[in-house]
Amino acid sequence: MENCLNHLTSGFTVDGLVQQLINGLSLGSIYALIALGYSMVYGVLELINFAHGDVFMIGTFAVLGVVQRFGLTDQTSFVIVVPALLVAMIAAMALCGALGFTIEKIAYRPLRNAPRLAPLISAIGVSFLLQAWVATYVSANYFTLPNLIHGEIPILPDVSISYVQILMFVASFAMMFLLQAVVRRTRLGRGMRAVAQDRDAAALMGVNMDRVVSFTFIIGSALAGVAAILWTLNYSFNQTVGAIVGLKAFTAAVIGGIGSIPGAMLGGFLLGLAEALGAGYISNLTCGIFNSSYQNVFAFAFLILMLVFRPSGILREHVSDRA
Amino acid sequence: MVRARGLGVLAAATLLPFAFACGGSSTGTTASTCKPDSVAQVPSTTASTAALAYTAAVNSLQSAPHQATGTVLKIGFIGILSGQYTSYGVDEQRGAQLALDAVNSAGGITVGGNTYTLQLDSQDDAADPTKGAQGATKLVDDKVVAVIGGTFSGATIAESKIFSDNGITQISPSATNPKYTSQGFKTAFRVVGRDDQQGPADADFIVKTLGCTKVGVMDDKSQYGQGLADAVNTQVPVDAGTVVDREHVDTNQTDFSAQLTTMKGKSPDVIFYGGYSAQFGPIVQQARRLGIKATFVSGDGSQDADAIKLAGSDANGLFASNAGPAPSLQPGYADFAAKYKAKYNADIFQYAPQAFDATNIIIEAIKKGGADKAAILAAVTATNNYQGVAQGYTFTSTGDVKVSIFTIYKVESGAWKAVKAVNLNVS
Numbered sequence: 001m002e003n004c005l006n007h008l009t010s011g012f013t014v015d016g017l018v019q020q021l022i023n024g025l026s027l028g029s030i031y032a033l034i035a036l037g038y039s040m041v042y043g044v045l046e047l048i049n050f051a052h053g054d055v056f057m058i059g060t061f062a063v064l065g066v067v068q069r070f071g072l073t074d075q076t077s078f079v080i081v082v083p084a085l086l087v088a089m090i091a092a093m094a095l096c097g098a099l100g101f102t103i104e105k106i107a108y109r110p111l112r113n114a115p116r117l118a119p120l121i122s123a124i125g126v127s128f129l130l131q132a133w134v135a136t137y138v139s140a141n142y143f144t145l146p147n148l149i150h151g152e153i154p155i156l157p158d159v160s161i162s163y164v165q166i167l168m169f170v171a172s173f174a175m176m177f178l179l180q181a182v183v184r185r186t187r188l189g190r191g192m193r194a195v196a197q198d199r200d201a202a203a204l205m206g207v208n209m210d211r212v213v214s215f216t217f218i219i220g221s222a223l224a225g226v227a228a229i230l231w232t233l234n235y236s237f238n239q240t241v242g243a244i245v246g247l248k249a250f251t252a253a254v255i256g257g258i259g260s261i262p263g264a265m266l267g268g269f270l271l272g273l274a275e276a277l278g279a280g281y282i283s284n285l286t287c288g289i290f291n292s293s294y295q296n297v298f299a300f301a302f303l304i305l306m307l308v309f310r311p312s313g314i315l316r317e318h319v320s321d322r323a
Numbered sequence: 324m325v326r327a328r329g330l331g332v333l334a335a336a337t338l339l340p341f342a343f344a345c346g347g348s349s350t351g352t353t354a355s356t357c358k359p360d361s362v363a364q365v366p367s368t369t370a371s372t373a374a375l376a377y378t379a380a381v382n383s384l385q386s387a388p389h390q391a392t393g394t395v396l397k398i399g400f401i402g403i404l405s406g407q408y409t410s411y412g413v414d415e416q417r418g419a420q421l422a423l424d425a426v427n428s429a430g431g432i433t434v435g436g437n438t439y440t441l442q443l444d445s446q447d448d449a450a451d452p453t454k455g456a457q458g459a460t461k462l463v464d465d466k467v468v469a470v471i472g473g474t475f476s477g478a479t480i481a482e483s484k485i486f487s488d489n490g491i492t493q494i495s496p497s498a499t500n501p502k503y504t505s506q507g508f509k510t511a512f513r514v515v516g517r518d519d520q521q522g523p524a525d526a527d528f529i530v531k532t533l534g535c536t537k538v539g540v541m542d543d544k545s546q547y548g549q550g551l552a553d554a555v556n557t558q559v560p561v562d563a564g565t566v567v568d569r570e571h572v573d574t575n576q577t578d579f580s581a582q583l584t585t586m587k588g589k590s591p592d593v594i595f596y597g598g599y600s601a602q603f604g605p606i607v608q609q610a611r612r613l614g615i616k617a618t619f620v621s622g623d624g625s626q627d628a629d630a631i632k633l634a635g636s637d638a639n640g641l642f643a644s645n646a647g648p649a650p651s652l653q654p655g656y657a658d659f660a661a662k663y664k665a666k667y668n669a670d671i672f673q674y675a676p677q678a679f680d681a682t683n684i685i686i687e688a689i690k691k692g693g694a695d696k697a698a699i700l701a702a703v704t705a706t707n708n709y710q711g712v713a714q715g716y717t718f719t720s721t722g723d724v725k726v727s728i729f730t731i732y733k734v735e736s737g738a739w740k741a742v743k744a745v746n747l748n749v750s
Contacts, residue, residue, distance in 0.1 A: 236605035279581035293571030
């Protein structure tokens with residue numbers, strides 16, 4: 001028992017807690033960006049696009065390609081890094097958007113009136129195809145980018161928040177507001193909401209269904225491209241990164257309420273925090289019985305609890321319900 | 324019977340001139356003895372005594388390809404030929420192939436009135452136990468007489484059962500997990516040391532050589548990584564150091580900030596990582612971004628070019644141990660490397676010398692006892708002080724090498740440099 005009390009306080013510092021919160025929020029903002037893509041597609045088509053994570057993965061390799069082409073290193077000055085990263089972001093967004101568009105056209109559109117299991121299986125097939133293609137023709141190795149963006153803002157004596165992490169929050173919130181504006185205020189967004197509410201009625205009212213679906217895929221995939229550049233600035237990646245990160249983002253979408261844009265964001269941040277705090281303090285809380293290797297368990301335990309107690313998620317938008 | 328801890332360590336030789344007196348700047352650590360920057364480079368030419376010991380095998384590599392005739396004898400190779408660790412497997416396959424080329428270009432092996440030409444039958448295990456078992460079964464079906472491989476421990480252990488059941492001699496050039504040779508299989512051999520020797524050697528290096536007593540231990544939960552980290556974890560307190568934190572990650576994890584933040588809270592002087600370079604490099608990079616100044620030490624899974632590439636500008640100052648002598652201390656390395664380069668137009672990646680030696684041990688066995696797999700097993704078991712490219716080999720009753728040599732490397736100006744050699748004799 002005494003041993004257990006030791007465990008409870010062992011290594012616990014306020015600095016550590018703040019650092020874990022920052023870690024969780026930065027990871028969460030990437031989950032959130034990817035979750036937006038899952039959520040939008042589900043909202044419009046009621047399809048879980050399991051290839052979405054792999055579109056994100058292709059985005060990370062696009063960023064790598066641009067960074068290598070520019071020959072960026074730790075020493076490269078800001079004047080070159082910033083435009084190069086903008087180019088990388090545009091390249092990743094364009095490539096991911098084009099890929100999302102193509103995947104929808106080839107793998108989902110022909111199955112739109114098939115039983116619901118068919119497009120799901122098709123999505124898993126596309127996911128495997130993209131992973132195998134990268135492993136075979138690009139590389140099966142892990143990659144990291146050099147430290148391109150230096151600098152940090154100290155908040156506590158031993159804790160600071162890096163510019164990269166600030167960029168993650170800012171970018172994900174900016175994207176969310178942009179997306180909300182598109183959905184709420186544009187003609188295209190009205191079409192999306194219409195298709196989500198009732199496909200057939202929307203078609204009768206003259207909404208071009210195919211166009212709306214294509215745009216939904218392009219926008220969702222482009223957001224995955226933004227997530228890709230943020231990911232590469234801080235974490236490592238290989239051809240399987242999309243499978244794991246994608247699954248977490250999907251979990252985030254479900255937690256927040258799949259179909260809901262603010263829900264996807266909320267789910268992403270909650271999941272990131274749950275993982276960081278869980279992995280950071282599980283050992284303290286369980287007297288050392290469990291250890292930090294249970295990090296992934298938290299994400300999925302969270303998902304199971306959510307599905308049991310609130311299957312529609314925290315912020316499920318009832319508008320897109322089709323009973 | 325299986326020696327977990329009671330290895331008779333007869334000699335631990337240190338080959339470097341340490342300059343501990345205030346060398347290097349202490350990177351923010353409080354312990355005054357902990358000065359990882361002061362470790363210098365191992366002398367590069369101390370191998371002259373052993374230089375004449377390597378066999379004619381290397382010399383006979385002179386490519387004079389006359390067409391060999393006679394019965395074709397299949398030697399199996401199993402290892403990582405696909406996936407992210409392909410470089411390891413291909414390197415070993417090349418080492419084995421060079422040994423066979425030498426025999427074939429000399430007209431094959433003539434024993435008991437038969438002349439044999441050797442052919443390499445390669446199977447991919449992709450570092451995966453299931454694929455390893457499939458590959459091993461294929462080799463059995465192909466009627467190979469002996470096998471070189473596999474590359475990583477997990478798959479090698481899965482394969483060893485199948486080879487044991489079929490009485491086929493297996494020599495792994497690189498599997499270091501103790502379990503491989505602890506299962507009671509008479510057919511399982513390896514030409515490198517074990518992780519329950521490597522781990523203590525790493526712990527000794529951290530605590531005694533670097534003088535760092537506060538150690539954080541991390542692993543990737545793989546058979547190899549966790550085994551090695553456990554061994555370090557056990558030995559650090561024996562050396563009067565303290566394990567301040569123990570963390571685990573996954574082999575497919577890419578964000579390590581949660582584990583590293585906990586680690587940071589316990590302020591270790593040194594962090595030991597048991598696992599592969601694909602995680603080690605990014606862990607180091609992310610640790611530095613979190614402001615962790617501790618010195619990183621890892622094992623043979625991380626002592627490769629990928630670790631340096633992935634850690635980027637944070638690579639300098641990393642340490643990692645590896646099984647086998649440093650290239651500069653391998654008696655036949657220079658010659659072998661030249662032959663390797665001539666055939667493949669590439670540099671040796673890691674374990675090609677060991678694979679070459681393992682293959683030659685099998686070839687010697689065939690020369691002695693013929694092409695029957697039982698005779699090969701008997702002859703390999705009796706191997707006594709065979710002088711290969713990397714070192715001399717005598718097998719213990721379990722199939723381990725009698726003299727295990729480990730080398731500790733440090734990254735300096737973007738390349739691994741040997742800084743310490745550890746020789747362990749198993750009695």
